[in-house]
Amino acid sequence: MRQYILHVLLVTLALTACSDFLDIKPYGKTIPRTREEYKALLDETLNGIDMGSTGDEQLLGSYSLSASYEECADNLETNLTEYPSGNYLTTYIGAILSGRQSVYNYLYELIRTSNIILDGWSPDTWERADSDIVGTCHAIRGVAYYQLLRQFCAPAGSEDATLGVPIVTTFNMEAKPDRSTYAQTEAQAEADLRKALSYHIQDKMYRFNDDVILGYLARLYHWTGRWQEALEAATEVVDRHPLLDSAAYRTMQETTYGLAGNRLIMGNLISDGGTGMSGTQTMIKYRPISKRWLNLFEEGKADVRYALAVAKKRKNAKIIRANLRSAELYLIAMECHYHLDHTKDALLMLNSLRRLRCPQARPYTPATLPAIPDDEYIREDATGAPLTPMLYAILRERRKEMFMENGDRFWELKRNGRPEFWVGVKGKKYWTRLFMYTFPLPVADTYVQPSLIQNPGYEEVE
Amino acid sequence: MAAFVCCLGLTVCTSCEDTDKEPPVNAGYKTNIRMPDAEDLSTEDLELIERQQAEYDQNKNNI
Numbered sequence: 001m002r003q004y005i006l007h008v009l010l011v012t013l014a015l016t017a018c019s020d021f022l023d024i025k026p027y028g029k030t031i032p033r034t035r036e037e038y039k040a041l042l043d044e045t046l047n048g049i050d051m052g053s054t055g056d057e058q059l060l061g062s063y064s065l066s067a068s069y070e071e072c073a074d075n076l077e078t079n080l081t082e083y084p085s086g087n088y089l090t091t092y093i094g095a096i097l098s099g100r101q102s103v104y105n106y107l108y109e110l111i112r113t114s115n116i117i118l119d120g121w122s123p124d125t126w127e128r129a130d131s132d133i134v135g136t137c138h139a140i141r142g143v144a145y146y147q148l149l150r151q152f153c154a155p156a157g158s159e160d161a162t163l164g165v166p167i168v169t170t171f172n173m174e175a176k177p178d179r180s181t182y183a184q185t186e187a188q189a190e191a192d193l194r195k196a197l198s199y200h201i202q203d204k205m206y207r208f209n210d211d212v213i214l215g216y217l218a219r220l221y222h223w224t225g226r227w228q229e230a231l232e233a234a235t236e237v238v239d240r241h242p243l244l245d246s247a248a249y250r251t252m253q254e255t256t257y258g259l260a261g262n263r264l265i266m267g268n269l270i271s272d273g274g275t276g277m278s279g280t281q282t283m284i285k286y287r288p289i290s291k292r293w294l295n296l297f298e299e300g301k302a303d304v305r306y307a308l309a310v311a312k313k314r315k316n317a318k319i320i321r322a323n324l325r326s327a328e329l330y331l332i333a334m335e336c337h338y339h340l341d342h343t344k345d346a347l348l349m350l351n352s353l354r355r356l357r358c359p360q361a362r363p364y365t366p367a368t369l370p371a372i373p374d375d376e377y378i379r380e381d382a383t384g385a386p387l388t389p390m391l392y393a394i395l396r397e398r399r400k401e402m403f404m405e406n407g408d409r410f411w412e413l414k415r416n417g418r419p420e421f422w423v424g425v426k427g428k429k430y431w432t433r434l435f436m437y438t439f440p441l442p443v444a445d446t447y448v449q450p451s452l453i454q455n456p457g458y459e460e461v462e
Numbered sequence: 463m464a465a466f467v468c469c470l471g472l473t474v475c476t477s478c479e480d481t482d483k484e485p486p487v488n489a490g491y492k493t494n495i496r497m498p499d500a501e502d503l504s505t506e507d508l509e510l511i512e513r514q515q516a517e518y519d520q521n522k523n524n525i
């Protein structure tokens with residue numbers, strides 16, 4: 001009898017002890033509990049951003065991401081790609097769209113990290129350094145929502161810009177929120193960036209000082225067509241970080257790593273020690289710069305941007321990077337003036353920038369603005385209005401200035417009408433379609449949560 | 463018998479120690495999004511590319 005009871009006890013023990021493996025909450029990770037652990041978690045994330053590590057690079061971008069989006073736009077001539085070496089270059093955006101599903105996950109991982117720290121942070125023993133940490137978490141979350149809005153939602157002002165992304169502001173692995181509205185996602189990004197700004201982050205290690213956060217607010221407002229607010233945020237930063245003259249500009253652009261010149265923040269702030277950067281620079285040379293881009297320069301080599309970017313055989317010579325610098329904010333302010341009907345201010349800024357980049361540049365007047373060429377893909381602006389010569393001149397200057405930075409041209413195409421265009425590759429014709437500018441949510445998430453609405457065009461999976 | 467049950471218990475219970483395990487979200491599901499098929503280049507398309515190539519070959523050394 002005793003032996004029978006022993007067997008029953010042992011069997012019961014074996015069956016009951018195993019229930020832990022059904023508890024998926026820890027997901028195999030340790031959740032930090034102490035101040036030092038929270039700080040370590042943030043430090044690890046910031047280190048990943050600085051190094052351009054897979055996943056973390058999605059927040060600020062990286063040279064490889066910039067190259068990838070540049071390859072999908074029209075500053076380079078895909079039709080003239082040299083093969084077989086050019087096989088490693090992205091053909092068109094459709095070729096990398098399925099992979100964008102992981103970008104969504106990476107951005108939510110950054111939001112999760114911020115949420116864990118913000119949830120667990122105790123104000124009981126508040127120190128000055130704590131303001132920097134909490135402020136940085138809000139900045140990271142705000143930038144992540146801005147990136148989600150830009151990549152996974154239709155451009156503001158378009159008829160289909162109704163859906164945002166799920167909003168998650170606390171750490172709860174079982175929560176499955178549906179997509180918010182476009183306005184709610186925009187409001188979340190803005191609220192986080194405003195909150196981050198209120199902490200006035202001091203320690204340089206945390207990267208997101210007031211100017212960086214204002215810069216991202218300007219980017220957010222510019223993206224969503226809030227011209228007055230974008231103008232105010234951008235102007236405040238530009239006033240503190242004026243444009244550089246031609247020589248200083250050249251020095252900045254020839255400095256690969258670090259916050260040279262009036263660069264405010266960047267992905268790959270420090271070298272990862274590998275050969276990734278040089279490999280990317282080499283590979284992109286197998287696709288010549290497009291004639292359309294060269295034609296933007298009336299003054300040719302006299303413009304420092306042309307001289308920096310164009311090497312023999314129309315190969316790119318500019319260092320590819322992801323960064324936020326003063327000139328981008330200057331261009332944002334310029335475009336805002338245009339949309340706010342401050343045409344004189346816009347023209348004044350346009351001519352100032354052109355003169356700094358090319359002392360010989362003749363100032364434009366309303367009568368001498370360049371004509372919109374037939375081969376320009378952008379035919380309408382961010383509000384849906386037809387492109388005017390004045391706005392074309394502004395966007396054209398942006399295109400010259402931001403070449404090989406942030407994949408800017410691809411995002412400009414998205415913001416300004418999502419034009420459809422094709423490229424020829426080995427006898428085949430690949431179309432960049434309107435729906436491709438808005439990336440797919442992870443298909444796996446739609447299986448787990450059927451109420452999660454996928455973006456149009458991504459119904460077929462294999 | 464008791465030893466057998468103990469071994470069974472210990473063996474099964476190691477599942478909760480497996481810290482690298484992710485929840486089986488993707489198991490058995492297809493997640494690769496299919497893009498529209500590429501088209502064949504038309505004669506006009508090929509002529510355009512040839513013109514681009516000719517212009518490039520002619521001017522690429524005049525940079």
